[in-house]
Amino acid sequence: MSEFNYKDELSKIPNDPGVYRYFDETGEVIYVGKAKSLKNRVSSYFLKNNQHDRKTRRLVSQIRRIEYTIVLSEWDALLLENQLIKQLQPKFNILLKDDKTYPFICVTDEPFPRVYPTRNMDKTKGTYYGPFANLRSMHTLLDMFKSLYQIRSCQLPLNESNIAAGKWKVCLEYHIGNCKGPCEGFQDQKEYNNEIEQVHNILKGNLSSPQQYFKEKMLQAAEEMAFERAHAWKTKLEHLSNFQSKATVINPRIGNIDVLTIVSDEEAAYLSFMKIKQGYMVATQTVEVKKKLDESDAEILALMIIEMRSVYGSEAKELISNIKPDLEMRLNVTVPQLGDKKKLLDMSMRNVMYFRREKAERREVEASATSSKKDRILIRLKSDLQLKSLPRHIECFDNSNIQGTNPVAAMVCFKEGKPSKKDYRHFNIKTVIGPNDFASMNEVVSRRYLRLIAEEQPLPDLIVIDGGKGQLGAACDALKSLGIYGQVPVIGIAKRLEEIYFPEDSLPLYIDKKSESLKLIQQIRDEAHRFAITFHRDKRSKGSLISELEGVDGVGKVTATKLLKHFGSVKAIRESTLETLTGLVGLDRAKKVRLYFDTMAQG
Incomplete structure (x- = not known):
C-alpha cells in the first residue's frame, strides 16, 4: 500500500472557503467536508492526528487523494457539502438521504x-x-x-x-x-x-x-x-x-420561523425540527443521526439546518436552536433566553430529550431478548410516558352517563399488564346532581383513593383517566385534595385521536399507533368503558324493571323494589316459583307477578 505524501498536497490547498473530498486507494470518495478555510481545516487532519479519536485516525490512514472545490462563502460550502453527501454517500459521513419515506x-x-x-x-x-x-x-x-x-x-x-x-x-x-x-x-x-x-x-x-x-x-x-x-x-x-x-398554535406574532434543537451521545445525535408559519406549526419531525466520526453538535446542526429546511421547503429568515453553529449563515440563528421564542425552544428541547430517552430505552428493551412480552410492554410504556418506575399496577376510571340518566362510574385494575378483575370497582355517583362528567370524575377518584389511604393499601403505579384535559383536571383536583398529587403519575387519553394528556401540559403526546404500549392503554381504557357501560345498563334495567312492575295491577314501587332487591335481576324473578314470590309479597300479588311474566313468555 503506497504512502500518501500529504505535505505536498497541503502546500497546494488555498485558504478560501470550500468543500474537500477524501479518496481511498480504490478511487472511492470516503469523506466530504466543508471549511471556512480549506487549508486550515484539511491540515488539521494530518498535523494534529494524535489528537483525533480512533475513527478519525482510521479515516486519515485511508486517504490517498484530496480534491477540493472553492466557493464564495462558508454558507455555499455548507449547501454543496449537503448535496455531495446525498449524492456520494461517503462511508465516513453521517447519513443523509433524499426523503422518499414520508408521504x-x-x-x-x-x-x-x-x-x-x-x-x-x-x-x-x-x-x-x-x-x-x-x-x-x-x-x-x-x-x-x-x-x-x-x-x-x-x-x-x-x-x-x-x-x-x-x-x-x-x-x-x-x-x-x-x-x-x-x-x-x-x-x-x-x-x-x-x-x-x-x-x-x-x-x-x-x-x-x-x-x-x-x-x-x-x-x-x-x-x-x-x-x-x-x-x-x-x-x-x-x-x-x-x-x-x-392544532398547535404558537403565537401569530412570531410569524415564520424554524426551530431545530440537538442533543447527542457518543453514538448518535438527536434532533427535533419544527416549521412555524404565521404562528401555526405546519411540520414537525424528530430524527436520529448516527455519528461516523467524532462530529460536534455544532457541525451536525449546521448540516441538518440545510437538510431539514430543504426537505420541508422552508424560507424562514430566522431559526431558533439551543446552540449556534460556528460559521456564517444566511439566516439568523438565535438562542432565545425569554418570551414566546424561549417557550418554543423549551418545547423543542423537551421533544428531543424525550426522543433520545425513547431511543436509548428501546435499545435496552431490544437488547434484553430474554425479557417476557409482558415486561417488554411495561418497559416500553414506562419509556413512552417517561415514568420513574414500571407501571405494574394500573387503574383506569371511566364515567358512563347516557342521556344524563343513572350516572355511574367504573374503575378497572391491570396488574403486570393483565386485568385483575377482583380489584374492579363500580361507583354510584352520590354527590353530583345531573350529568356533570368532571364533578363525577372528581368524586369517584376521591372515593377510591381515600379508601386505599384509610386501609393503608398501596397506591397504583399509574392512573389512567378516560377523557381529555377536563376529565384529567378533575381527577388531579381530587388527588390534590387528598394530598397525593405528584405521588402517582396520572394521564388522560382522549378518544378521537388517541392523544395522551399530562397534568398541567396543554400539548398532547401522540404515541405511535402501532406501539404495544398504546395498545395496552387502549385495552385498559376499552375495558373500563365496557365495565362502566355494563353497570350502567344493569342500573337502567333495574330502574326500568321497577317502572315495569309498577304497571302490574296491585304492585307499587315498594313491592317492585323489594322483589328487585331480593332477586337482583329480571331473569331471577322470571324463573322464581309462585311459592317463593308468595313468601315475599303475599299470594295475591305473587299471582299477579307470576301471571305477568307467564303472559310475556307466551307472547
Whole structure:
C-alpha cells in the first residue's frame, strides 16, 4: 500500500472557503467536508492526528487523494457539502438521504385539481406539501378537506371538450354529496378552484383566509334568508375552528420561523425540527443521526439546518436552536433566553430529550431478548410516558352517563399488564346532581383513593383517566385534595385521536399507533368503558324493571323494589316459583307477578 505524501498536497490547498473530498486507494470518495478555510481545516487532519479519536485516525490512514472545490462563502460550502453527501454517500459521513419515506399531499395542476397523498414526488404534476412524518396529522387534514369541501376523488381527465362531449356520468360520490359533479358540467371551474385555493391556504398554514371565506358565505346566505345553506356554512366554519383549536398554535406574532434543537451521545445525535408559519406549526419531525466520526453538535446542526429546511421547503429568515453553529449563515440563528421564542425552544428541547430517552430505552428493551412480552410492554410504556418506575399496577376510571340518566362510574385494575378483575370497582355517583362528567370524575377518584389511604393499601403505579384535559383536571383536583398529587403519575387519553394528556401540559403526546404500549392503554381504557357501560345498563334495567312492575295491577314501587332487591335481576324473578314470590309479597300479588311474566313468555 503506497504512502500518501500529504505535505505536498497541503502546500497546494488555498485558504478560501470550500468543500474537500477524501479518496481511498480504490478511487472511492470516503469523506466530504466543508471549511471556512480549506487549508486550515484539511491540515488539521494530518498535523494534529494524535489528537483525533480512533475513527478519525482510521479515516486519515485511508486517504490517498484530496480534491477540493472553492466557493464564495462558508454558507455555499455548507449547501454543496449537503448535496455531495446525498449524492456520494461517503462511508465516513453521517447519513443523509433524499426523503422518499414520508408521504406528501399533492394538489394537482389540472382543470378541477385533485388532492391526494403520495410518496412519489413529481413536481410537473402539481404542488406538494410535506413531507408528513406524522401520518395521523396528514390524514386529519385530508379528512378535514373532505368535510369542508366537495373535491373530486376520481382520476378522469376533466377538460372543457371532454365535459362538453358528455363522456362521463356522475358517480356515487355525487349522489352522497361528496362531489358536485364537474364531470357532467354541474359545477363550474371558478367555483371549484375557489375551494382548491382554500386547500392551498390551509396547507400553507394560513387559516384566516378560509375562515373569512366561510364567514362571508354564511352571512350572505343568511341575508338571502337561505337558513339551511347558512347553517351548512356555519358547520364548515366550526369544523375549521375545531381543527385550529386542536392544532398547535404558537403565537401569530412570531410569524415564520424554524426551530431545530440537538442533543447527542457518543453514538448518535438527536434532533427535533419544527416549521412555524404565521404562528401555526405546519411540520414537525424528530430524527436520529448516527455519528461516523467524532462530529460536534455544532457541525451536525449546521448540516441538518440545510437538510431539514430543504426537505420541508422552508424560507424562514430566522431559526431558533439551543446552540449556534460556528460559521456564517444566511439566516439568523438565535438562542432565545425569554418570551414566546424561549417557550418554543423549551418545547423543542423537551421533544428531543424525550426522543433520545425513547431511543436509548428501546435499545435496552431490544437488547434484553430474554425479557417476557409482558415486561417488554411495561418497559416500553414506562419509556413512552417517561415514568420513574414500571407501571405494574394500573387503574383506569371511566364515567358512563347516557342521556344524563343513572350516572355511574367504573374503575378497572391491570396488574403486570393483565386485568385483575377482583380489584374492579363500580361507583354510584352520590354527590353530583345531573350529568356533570368532571364533578363525577372528581368524586369517584376521591372515593377510591381515600379508601386505599384509610386501609393503608398501596397506591397504583399509574392512573389512567378516560377523557381529555377536563376529565384529567378533575381527577388531579381530587388527588390534590387528598394530598397525593405528584405521588402517582396520572394521564388522560382522549378518544378521537388517541392523544395522551399530562397534568398541567396543554400539548398532547401522540404515541405511535402501532406501539404495544398504546395498545395496552387502549385495552385498559376499552375495558373500563365496557365495565362502566355494563353497570350502567344493569342500573337502567333495574330502574326500568321497577317502572315495569309498577304497571302490574296491585304492585307499587315498594313491592317492585323489594322483589328487585331480593332477586337482583329480571331473569331471577322470571324463573322464581309462585311459592317463593308468595313468601315475599303475599299470594295475591305473587299471582299477579307470576301471571305477568307467564303472559310475556307466551307472547
